[in-house]
Amino acid sequence: MNIGRRTAPGPSRRDFMRLSGAAGAALGLSACGFGRSDGGGSALNVWDQFTTSPQNEAVRKVYDLYRRSAGVTIDRTTQPGDQMTTVGKTALASGTGPDVIYYEVGKGNAGVLAEAGLLLPLDDLAAKHGWLNKITPFALREARLDGKLYGLPNETETTALFYNKTLIDKSGLTVPRTFDELLSFCAKAKAKKLIPIAYGQADVYPCWWAFSLMTNNIVGGKAMGDLVFDGKGSWNTPQMKQAIQLFFVDLVKAGAFIDGLNSLHGPDAQSMFLSGKALMNLNGTWAVGAVEKGLPGQEVGIMPMPSIDGGDRVYPAGTGSAYYISAKSKRGEEAGAFLDSLYQPEALRVWVEQGKIFPPVPFDSSGWSLSPLQKQALGAAQNGGGDATRNLGYSVNHGKASPGFLNAMTSGFQAVVQGRKTPAQQADDLQKAWEKGR
Structure with missing residues (x-):
């Protein structure tokens, strides 16, 4: 199956999964860092909402792919979506928050952070990494605010x-x-x-x-x-x-x-x-x-x-949430490279096969191990199970x-x-x- 570009509309959410994880993962910040980088440098600080199986395990593997290829240590923190909404703005405003945050799209969600000047516009990084030719148009539409690209959506959801x-x-x-x-x-x-x-x-x-x-x-x-x-x-x-x-x-x-x-x-x-x-x-x-x-x-x-x-x-x-870079981060270029790694072929296969997640980029899943329910979900994300325009x-x-x-x-x-x-x-x-x- 292929998820290709489409001009047909598309959207979440979806905090069902964010809130239904095991108690130990869902009741507060759960530090899931990979440790500190060699040489004493600080790690790239990433907050996401993948608290439940099998997504949590898949995300660990995807992040580790980048860690091993780029030699950058990732300090990961997970928390359910409602908690992310509660603490995200405060943490970003104080400068103690993450370099990268996984947050709900839309004016009433990430738009609040953007209006407060807490998110880094991604247009320059998008041009550098070719994201406008990689991410499906409907997903980019959802992550734009007032004409600027602020986030990279990661999940095509229905x-x-x-x-x-x-x-x-x-x-x-x-x-x-x-x-x-x-x-x-x-x-x-x-x-x-x-x-x-x-x-x-x-x-x-x-x-x-x-x-x-x-x-x-x-x-x-x-x-x-x-x-x-x-x-x-x-x-x-x-x-x-x-x-x-x-x-x-x-x-x-x-x-x-x-x-x-x-x-x-x-x-x-x-x-x-x-x-x-x-x-x-x-x-x-x-x-x-x-x-x-x-x-x-x-x-x-x-x-x-x-x-x-x-x-x-x-x-x-649609896309539910997207990865955003903090405007206060001193590691913007590194964070951009991390975001780009999430859409590389090896990472895509982990997202789909193991995480049961369909990133909004074109990919060919031929030969991948997908269950009947996954195939139904992929078809829904690709074309609504029929004609994408309808x-x-x-x-x-x-x-x-x-x-x-x-x-x-x-x-x-x-x-x-x-x-x-x-x-x-x-x-x-x-x-x-x-x-x-x-």
Whole structure:
């Protein structure tokens, strides 16, 4: 398989995996350095979010490839995504933070750091290393802020519904292909005392994925890209209100989720799926490794949201996080060489085969060892499992989405589920937050 350049849209996330690691890795800074460099020089300080298996082990190997080839020692620190957001800005501002930080893309995430002057623009390094001809266009689009390139995305991700076909077949049900079938599927599963979809929105981010799945199916990937990145369109159209109604009202009434889903955290929802208590899990391709490890011997697949009114089924796809260089780092050139090493052929194979991660660069995976689920995820990342121009879209929390807009989604969708706000009111509030954040 090849992931080549594509002009079709594409996006995350995805802190499900960042937050669902072992307690020792997920509760604070976990120093994973390779020691100090020979000659007394300081190591290149890198912070990333790869706290869980198999990604953590793959990242160690990728970093070690650079250490051995360049003779540079890497001092690595891992922490889950929510913690990275909390401490990253403070550490970078104080000058005690890393040389390189792996951080969420978008105006409401890395954009906050860039506006504070904490990130180094990468345009000169991009020209030196040829990144503009290597990284796929949609990934570069996500890492640009106000026309400048600030980060290098590392993961092509798609938000999706994982489904346990083994358990579904055993329950006498059929994987739904249309939204009406999904409503019926949920009601039947509920009657069998099964959880149809493992989904909870106690955390800030899962509702972003849910809304992305719905909006892309209803308005199409191109329209979502135009809205999220270029501000063309609005959030309070009839189609947006329909998206809110279908997921946060109709699916709730159909018994798709547990009662009290506003109190269920993302990692706990994933655990329900991995323990066989739920037939599906709203998650993303970043979870492939954990799913394969947690459900050995079972047939598991991924799919976009079922078709709504006969429309295309669209995966919101993108890059989630990117590697950024601190503006205060005194090792900018060295950090740039490190970033370039992450996309070299030997590193790419480790990312894909062992880390279950698909970097947004062209590569040929022929002859590589990929599981059936990995191949599905790779196909979704490459072309949405069909036609990239029709089956890939953008995530609502990327591009120009401001912190205020992100907060309006989280609190607003929780209110809709509780019946304290109508879909129309939520759509209007989203538009107001969007306009305020411009």
